[in-house]
Amino acid sequence: MSSSQPRDRGIPEATVARLPLYLRALHGMAERGVATVSSEDLAAAAGVNSAKLRKDLSHLGSYGTRGVGYDVEYLVYQISRELGLTQDWAVAIVGVGNLGRALANYGGFVSRGFRVAALVDADPEVVGDTIAGLNVEHIDELEAVIKRRGVSIVVLAIPAAAAQEVCDRVVAVGVTSILNFAPVVLSVPETVDVRKVDLSIELQILAFHEQRKAGGPLMAVDSQ
Amino acid sequence: MSSSQPRDRGIPEATVARLPLYLRALHGMAERGVATVSSEDLAAAAGVNSAKLRKDLSHLGSYGTRGVGYDVEYLVYQISRELGLTQDWAVAIVGVGNLGRALANYGGFVSRGFRVAALVDADPEVVGDTIAGLNVEHIDELEAVIKRRGVSIVVLAIPAAAAQEVCDRVVAVGVTSILNFAPVVLSVPETVDVRKVDLSIELQILAFHEQRKAGGPLMAVDSQ
DNA sequence: AGCCCTTTGTGAACCGATGCACAAAGTCAG
DNA sequence: CTGACTTTGTGCATCGGTTCACAAAGGGCT
Numbered sequence: 287m288s289s290s291q292p293r294d295r296g297i298p299e300a301t302v303a304r305l306p307l308y309l310r311a312l313h314g315m316a317e318r319g320v321a322t323v324s325s326e327d328l329a330a331a332a333g334v335n336s337a338k339l340r341k342d343l344s345h346l347g348s349y350g351t352r353g354v355g356y357d358v359e360y361l362v363y364q365i366s367r368e369l370g371l372t373q374d375w376a377v378a379i380v381g382v383g384n385l386g387r388a389l390a391n392y393g394g395f396v397s398r399g400f401r402v403a404a405l406v407d408a409d410p411e412v413v414g415d416t417i418a419g420l421n422v423e424h425i426d427e428l429e430a431v432i433k434r435r436g437v438s439i440v441v442l443a444i445p446a447a448a449a450q451e452v453c454d455r456v457v458a459v460g461v462t463s464i465l466n467f468a469p470v471v472l473s474v475p476e477t478v479d480v481r482k483v484d485l486s487i488e489l490q491i492l493a494f495h496e497q498r499k500a501g502g503p504l505m506a507v508d509s510q
Numbered sequence: 511m512s513s514s515q516p517r518d519r520g521i522p523e524a525t526v527a528r529l530p531l532y533l534r535a536l537h538g539m540a541e542r543g544v545a546t547v548s549s550e551d552l553a554a555a556a557g558v559n560s561a562k563l564r565k566d567l568s569h570l571g572s573y574g575t576r577g578v579g580y581d582v583e584y585l586v587y588q589i590s591r592e593l594g595l596t597q598d599w600a601v602a603i604v605g606v607g608n609l610g611r612a613l614a615n616y617g618g619f620v621s622r623g624f625r626v627a628a629l630v631d632a633d634p635e636v637v638g639d640t641i642a643g644l645n646v647e648h649i650d651e652l653e654a655v656i657k658r659r660g661v662s663i664v665v666l667a668i669p670a671a672a673a674q675e676v677c678d679r680v681v682a683v684g685v686t687s688i689l690n691f692a693p694v695v696l697s698v699p700e701t702v703d704v705r706k707v708d709l710s711i712e713l714q715i716l717a718f719h720e721q722r723k724a725g726g727p728l729m730a731v732d733s734q
Numbered sequence: 735a736g737c738c739c740t741t742t743g744t745g746a747a748c749c750g751a752t753g754c755a756c757a758a759a760g761t762c763a764g
Numbered sequence: 765c766t767g768a769c770t771t772t773g774t775g776c777a778t779c780g781g782t783t784c785a786c787a788a789a790g791g792g793c794t
Contacts, residue, residue: 298750298751299750299751300750300751300752301751302715302718303711303715305714305718306708306710306711306714306715307695307711309714310693311695324770324771324772325771325772325773326771331695332695333695335752335753337752337753337754337755338751338752338753340771340772340773340774341751341752341753341773341774343772343773344772344773344774348772348773350771350772350773351759351760351761351771351772352758352759352760352761352770352771352772352773353759353760353761353762353769353770353771353772354760354761354770354771354772355770355771355772356772368718369714369717369718369721370717370718370720370721371714371717373721375713375717375720377713383612384608384609384611384612384615385608385609385612387608387612388607388608388609388611388612389709391608392709392710394693394708394709394710395709395710395713398710398713398714399717400710400713400717438720438724439713439716439717439720441713462720462723463716463717463719463720464716465712465713465716469534469618471531471535471555471556471557477723479716479719479720481712481715481716483707483709483712484530484618485613485616485618485619485707486530486616486618486619486622486624487527487530487531488689488705488707489599489601489619489622489624489663489665489689490529490530490533490593490595490622491526491527491530491705492663492687492688492689492703492705493593493594493595493599493623493624493663493687494526494529494592494593494594495687495703496594496599496662496663496686496687496703497593497594497597499686499701500662522780522781523780523781524780524781524782525781548740548741548742549741549742549743550741559782559783561782561783561784561785562781562782562783564741564742564743564744565743565744565781565782565783567742567743568742568743568744572742572743574741574742574743575741575742575789575790575791576740576741576742576743576788576789576790576791577739577740577741577742577789577790577791577792578740578741578742578790578791579740579741579742580742
């Protein structure tokens with residue numbers, strides 16, 4: 287391996303979004319004791335086509351062996367490192383309604399280098415409760431908690447009306463990565479990354495396609 | 511406008527994915543009594559740029575007025591119709607853990623033409639409970655419930671290990687739209703639409719970018 | 735009615751992502 | 765050591781989506 291790989295710079299966004307998928311498939315294989323996997327098989331397990339998978343992996347470097355495939359363990363490590371999962375990320379969840387609880391208990395985080403380091407809520411009724419082994423703290427303590435625990439990623443699982451205000455507060459104390467479940471467009475400085483998950487949007491997209499299948503208003507004959 | 515609009519056929523997937531966003535912004539405006547909105551303002555409210563918004567809307571038809579903008583009510587109706595939200599969709603949620611409960615209680619569904627028509631779970635402990643006004647039914651009743659309630663969209667909020675089996679069963683009784691929260695790639699006939707939401711994937715993508723900002727392993731100097 | 739101003743709708747250039755198809759690189763058997 | 769076989773990594777064509785920039789369309793003022 288030469289000293290100047292084109293490795294790091296400019297991994298396409300579309301590729302980044304798929305790496306976690308590959309990682310998941312690889313973890314499954316590692317557990318089942320698979321040592322080596324071809325692009326064909328891994329692609330199938332991840333639900334993509336093999337050319338795409340190979341191109342994606344080629345952006346990280348040349349980690350396969352022609353004629354053989356990829357070493358599962360090694361690839362897990364490389365992808366993890368690329369995604370930054372070899373370090374430990376402290377996550378704070380703001381809002382411990384049903385969604386916040388679901389997230390706090392979600393095993394998929396811990397196993398990927400994410401550590402739920404704090405739970406925060408505004409409701410005095412739940413402040414002080416223990417959820418998933420963590421004490422729920424009051425929203426007034428938000429800034430202090432983030433600093434004290436070294437939180438770098440904040441998850442917003444709160445009502446839309448409160449989201450922008452909380453967002454502003456966490457940005458003000460230096461958080462630059464936010465996962466937003468509230469159905470609002472957050473306005474943030476461009477140095478801050480916001481990813482959003484809107485549960486109802488996914489359903490609406492399904493409804494659109496379902497309507498087509500069922501024969502929409504004009505019952506378009508679908509050639510496909 | 512002639513009798514053959516290019517309206518229905520071939521709305522780009524990327525556009526479909528944004529329509530719910532516009533719809534949300536428009537609902538907010540309607541509530542605040544705004545009668546008319548320009549592409550510039552609506553785009554800002556939805557968090558996209560105005561050229562994209564205009565092109566998206568142009569795929570549905572010519573619903574704006576030059577020099578004025580779009581009538582909010584009318585546009586709400588047109589987008590709703592296009593997405594199929596003018597009809598009532600019966601949704602079944604399988605799995606009433608924290609996530610399932612969060613979904614069952616989520617107000618964003620009801621207000622968009624979705625009706626949670628059934629809750630199903632395998633745990634005898636929760637079967638029979640009432641959640642969000644609905645009786646939780648046993649997974650053995652899955653097929654019967656789907657038929658009886660006319661369910662056309664199924665949400666899977668169950669552990670990964672159970673997902674494929676439940677998926678096969680709902681597909682077998684004719685469901686063709688599935689929203690999957692389990693971290694597995696479901697295999698389905700190509701007539702079935704599956705959308706997936708993986709909470710940990712979003713965090714991993716954030717971690718990737720966060721790592722860059724913080725200065726990754728090689729502290730690449732980002733020109734941007 | 736005529737003119738000016740605003741804003742839409744869209745042609746065209748651009749950009750990134752996808753998929754094909756194959757040469758390069760490696761393994762393994764004999 | 766050689767040759768057949770497998771599978772990666774990638775150049776290239778293609779496609780879908782984004783953005784620019786402007787002509788066309790309408791409103792409203794005088």
